[in-house]
Amino acid sequence: MSKKIDQVLFSEKVIADKVEELGKRITSEYSKDDQIIVIGVLKGANIFLGDLVRKIDLPLSIDFMAVSSYGNSTTSSGIVRILKDLDLEIEGKHILIIEDIVDTGLTLKYLTENLKSRNVASLKICTLLDKPLRRKCDLHIDYVGFEIPDAFIVGYGIDYAEKFRNLPYIATIKE
Numbered sequence: 619m620s621k622k623i624d625q626v627l628f629s630e631k632v633i634a635d636k637v638e639e640l641g642k643r644i645t646s647e648y649s650k651d652d653q654i655i656v657i658g659v660l661k662g663a664n665i666f667l668g669d670l671v672r673k674i675d676l677p678l679s680i681d682f683m684a685v686s687s688y689g690n691s692t693t694s695s696g697i698v699r700i701l702k703d704l705d706l707e708i709e710g711k712h713i714l715i716i717e718d719i720v721d722t723g724l725t726l727k728y729l730t731e732n733l734k735s736r737n738v739a740s741l742k743i744c745t746l747l748d749k750p751l752r753r754k755c756d757l758h759i760d761y762v763g764f765e766i767p768d769a770f771i772v773g774y775g776i777d778y779a780e781k782f783r784n785l786p787y788i789a790t791i792k793e
Protein backbone atom coordinates (compact mmCIF):
# COMPACT_ATOMS: atom_id res chain seq x y z
CA MET A 619 0.00 0.00 0.00
CA SER A 620 1.27 3.51 -0.86
CA LYS A 621 2.69 5.54 2.05
CA LYS A 622 0.23 8.31 1.15
CA ILE A 623 -2.79 6.12 1.95
CA ASP A 624 -4.10 6.87 5.42
CA GLN A 625 -7.27 4.95 6.27
CA VAL A 626 -9.44 2.61 4.18
CA LEU A 627 -13.03 3.85 4.45
CA PHE A 628 -14.77 1.33 2.16
CA SER A 629 -13.36 -2.03 1.13
CA GLU A 630 -13.84 -3.62 -2.28
CA LYS A 631 -16.59 -5.89 -0.88
CA VAL A 632 -18.45 -3.06 0.89
CA ILE A 633 -18.38 -1.03 -2.34
CA ALA A 634 -19.62 -3.99 -4.42
CA ASP A 635 -22.55 -4.58 -2.03
CA LYS A 636 -23.51 -0.90 -2.18
CA VAL A 637 -23.31 -0.82 -5.97
CA GLU A 638 -25.62 -3.84 -6.15
CA GLU A 639 -28.09 -2.18 -3.76
CA LEU A 640 -28.09 1.05 -5.81
CA GLY A 641 -28.56 -0.90 -9.05
CA LYS A 642 -31.60 -2.69 -7.61
CA ARG A 643 -33.13 0.59 -6.40
CA ILE A 644 -32.61 2.27 -9.76
CA THR A 645 -34.05 -0.76 -11.59
CA SER A 646 -37.18 -0.60 -9.46
CA GLU A 647 -37.69 3.16 -9.83
CA TYR A 648 -37.67 3.41 -13.63
CA SER A 649 -39.90 1.66 -16.17
CA LYS A 650 -38.63 -0.69 -18.88
CA ASP A 651 -40.29 1.66 -21.42
CA ASP A 652 -38.33 4.73 -20.29
CA GLN A 653 -35.62 5.82 -22.72
CA ILE A 654 -32.80 6.07 -20.21
CA ILE A 655 -29.42 7.65 -20.86
CA VAL A 656 -26.84 7.14 -18.14
CA ILE A 657 -24.26 9.93 -18.20
CA GLY A 658 -20.93 9.40 -16.53
CA VAL A 659 -18.89 12.40 -15.44
CA LEU A 660 -15.31 11.70 -16.43
CA LYS A 661 -12.93 10.79 -15.27
CA GLY A 662 -13.88 9.99 -11.69
CA ALA A 663 -17.21 8.23 -12.33
CA ASN A 664 -15.82 5.82 -14.91
CA ILE A 665 -15.22 2.85 -12.60
CA PHE A 666 -18.42 3.30 -10.57
CA LEU A 667 -20.48 3.61 -13.76
CA GLY A 668 -18.94 0.48 -15.22
CA ASP A 669 -19.89 -1.55 -12.17
CA LEU A 670 -23.28 0.10 -11.59
CA VAL A 671 -24.75 -0.31 -15.09
CA ARG A 672 -24.17 -4.05 -14.85
CA LYS A 673 -26.47 -4.07 -11.80
CA ILE A 674 -29.26 -2.11 -13.54
CA ASP A 675 -31.68 -4.49 -15.24
CA LEU A 676 -33.20 -2.02 -17.73
CA PRO A 677 -32.53 -1.04 -21.35
CA LEU A 678 -30.29 2.03 -21.32
CA SER A 679 -27.66 3.96 -23.28
CA ILE A 680 -24.39 5.29 -21.91
CA ASP A 681 -22.65 8.56 -22.65
CA PHE A 682 -19.93 10.57 -20.95
CA MET A 683 -19.13 14.18 -20.24
CA ALA A 684 -15.78 15.43 -19.08
CA VAL A 685 -15.66 18.47 -16.85
CA SER A 686 -12.99 19.66 -14.51
CA SER A 687 -12.95 22.03 -11.58
CA TYR A 688 -10.16 20.60 -9.44
CA GLY A 689 -7.14 20.25 -11.69
CA ASN A 690 -4.28 19.00 -9.51
CA SER A 691 -5.55 20.75 -6.39
CA THR A 692 -7.50 19.35 -3.42
CA THR A 693 -9.87 22.33 -3.44
CA SER A 694 -12.43 23.17 -6.11
CA SER A 695 -11.75 26.29 -8.15
CA GLY A 696 -15.53 26.68 -8.49
CA ILE A 697 -15.06 27.24 -12.21
CA VAL A 698 -16.42 24.28 -14.18
CA ARG A 699 -15.08 23.70 -17.66
CA ILE A 700 -16.68 21.31 -20.17
CA LEU A 701 -13.82 19.31 -21.67
CA LYS A 702 -16.06 16.87 -23.57
CA ASP A 703 -19.76 17.22 -24.32
CA LEU A 704 -22.27 14.42 -24.99
CA ASP A 705 -22.35 12.43 -28.22
CA LEU A 706 -26.03 11.42 -27.86
CA GLU A 707 -29.10 13.59 -28.34
CA ILE A 708 -30.82 13.77 -24.93
CA GLU A 709 -34.00 15.75 -25.66
CA GLY A 710 -37.02 13.85 -24.31
CA LYS A 711 -34.84 11.22 -22.63
CA HIS A 712 -34.63 10.17 -18.97
CA ILE A 713 -31.19 11.22 -17.77
CA LEU A 714 -29.35 9.59 -14.90
CA ILE A 715 -26.09 11.37 -14.06
CA ILE A 716 -23.48 9.19 -12.39
CA GLU A 717 -20.85 10.76 -10.16
CA ASP A 718 -18.15 9.29 -7.98
CA ILE A 719 -18.31 12.08 -5.40
CA VAL A 720 -20.29 15.22 -4.63
CA ASP A 721 -18.22 17.67 -2.60
CA THR A 722 -19.01 21.40 -2.97
CA GLY A 723 -21.74 20.39 -5.44
CA LEU A 724 -20.54 23.04 -7.91
CA THR A 725 -19.74 20.52 -10.66
CA LEU A 726 -23.22 18.97 -10.56
CA LYS A 727 -25.00 22.28 -10.08
CA TYR A 728 -23.47 23.46 -13.33
CA LEU A 729 -24.05 20.15 -15.12
CA THR A 730 -27.67 19.69 -14.08
CA GLU A 731 -28.58 23.23 -15.14
CA ASN A 732 -26.80 22.71 -18.44
CA LEU A 733 -28.54 19.37 -19.14
CA LYS A 734 -32.00 20.47 -17.99
CA SER A 735 -31.90 23.29 -20.54
CA ARG A 736 -31.76 20.59 -23.26
CA ASN A 737 -35.44 19.64 -22.59
CA VAL A 738 -34.95 16.22 -21.03
CA ALA A 739 -37.91 14.13 -19.81
CA SER A 740 -36.37 13.75 -16.34
CA LEU A 741 -33.01 14.16 -14.66
CA LYS A 742 -31.75 12.27 -11.63
CA ILE A 743 -28.36 12.10 -9.93
CA CYS A 744 -26.63 9.05 -8.50
CA THR A 745 -23.38 9.47 -6.58
CA LEU A 746 -21.37 6.84 -4.79
CA LEU A 747 -20.02 9.31 -2.22
CA ASP A 748 -21.51 12.46 -0.73
CA LYS A 749 -19.60 14.95 1.42
CA PRO A 750 -22.53 17.10 2.62
CA LEU A 751 -20.43 19.14 5.08
CA ARG A 752 -18.63 20.80 2.17
CA ARG A 753 -21.66 21.78 0.09
CA LYS A 754 -21.58 25.30 -1.35
CA CYS A 755 -24.91 25.21 -3.20
CA ASP A 756 -28.36 23.65 -3.09
CA LEU A 757 -28.41 20.29 -4.86
CA HIS A 758 -30.92 17.43 -4.76
CA ILE A 759 -29.26 14.02 -5.07
CA ASP A 760 -31.57 11.10 -5.82
CA TYR A 761 -29.26 8.17 -5.03
CA VAL A 762 -26.35 8.30 -2.57
CA GLY A 763 -24.08 5.34 -1.80
CA PHE A 764 -22.27 6.62 1.28
CA GLU A 765 -22.10 9.90 3.17
CA ILE A 766 -18.51 10.70 4.10
CA PRO A 767 -16.85 13.18 6.45
CA ASP A 768 -14.83 16.19 5.27
CA ALA A 769 -11.63 14.42 4.28
CA PHE A 770 -9.88 14.18 0.92
CA ILE A 771 -10.39 10.68 -0.43
CA VAL A 772 -9.04 8.57 -3.29
CA GLY A 773 -9.62 5.22 -4.97
CA TYR A 774 -12.28 3.44 -7.07
CA GLY A 775 -11.95 6.09 -9.80
CA ILE A 776 -11.21 9.05 -7.55
CA ASP A 777 -7.81 10.69 -7.83
CA TYR A 778 -5.34 12.92 -6.12
CA ALA A 779 -3.32 14.67 -8.85
CA GLU A 780 -4.38 11.91 -11.29
CA LYS A 781 -3.05 9.12 -9.06
CA PHE A 782 -4.80 6.36 -7.05
CA ARG A 783 -7.82 5.99 -9.38
CA ASN A 784 -7.02 2.28 -9.74
CA LEU A 785 -7.25 1.41 -6.04
CA PRO A 786 -10.07 -1.14 -5.61
CA TYR A 787 -10.99 0.43 -2.24
CA ILE A 788 -11.76 3.99 -1.09
CA ALA A 789 -9.35 5.60 1.37
CA THR A 790 -8.25 8.89 2.88
CA ILE A 791 -4.78 10.21 2.07
CA LYS A 792 -2.16 11.98 4.13
CA GLU A 793 -1.98 15.48 2.62
Ligand SMILES: O=P(O)(O)OC[C@H]1O[C@H](OP(=O)(O)OP(=O)(O)O)[C@H](O)[C@@H]1O
Pocket residue numbers: 659660661662663685686687688689694717718719720721722723724725726776777
Ligand atom coordinates in the same frame (compact mmCIF):
# COMPACT_ATOMS: atom_id res chain seq x y z
O1 LIG B 1 -18.78 18.70 -5.85
P1 LIG B 1 -17.50 19.26 -6.40
O2 LIG B 1 -16.75 20.08 -5.38
O3 LIG B 1 -17.70 20.02 -7.67
O4 LIG B 1 -16.52 18.04 -6.69
C1 LIG B 1 -16.89 16.84 -7.29
C2 LIG B 1 -16.22 16.63 -8.62
O5 LIG B 1 -14.79 16.68 -8.46
C3 LIG B 1 -14.19 15.51 -8.99
O6 LIG B 1 -13.89 15.67 -10.34
P2 LIG B 1 -12.64 16.48 -10.91
O7 LIG B 1 -13.09 17.82 -11.37
O8 LIG B 1 -11.52 16.42 -9.92
O9 LIG B 1 -12.26 15.64 -12.20
P3 LIG B 1 -12.03 14.06 -12.33
O10 LIG B 1 -13.37 13.41 -12.22
O11 LIG B 1 -11.43 13.91 -13.67
O12 LIG B 1 -11.10 13.62 -11.22
C4 LIG B 1 -15.28 14.46 -8.84
O13 LIG B 1 -15.08 13.42 -9.77
C5 LIG B 1 -16.53 15.24 -9.13
O14 LIG B 1 -16.81 15.29 -10.51
Ligand SMILES: [Mg+2]
Pocket residue numbers: 662688776777
Ligand atom coordinates in the same frame (compact mmCIF):
# COMPACT_ATOMS: atom_id res chain seq x y z
MG1 LIG C 1 -10.63 14.57 -9.41
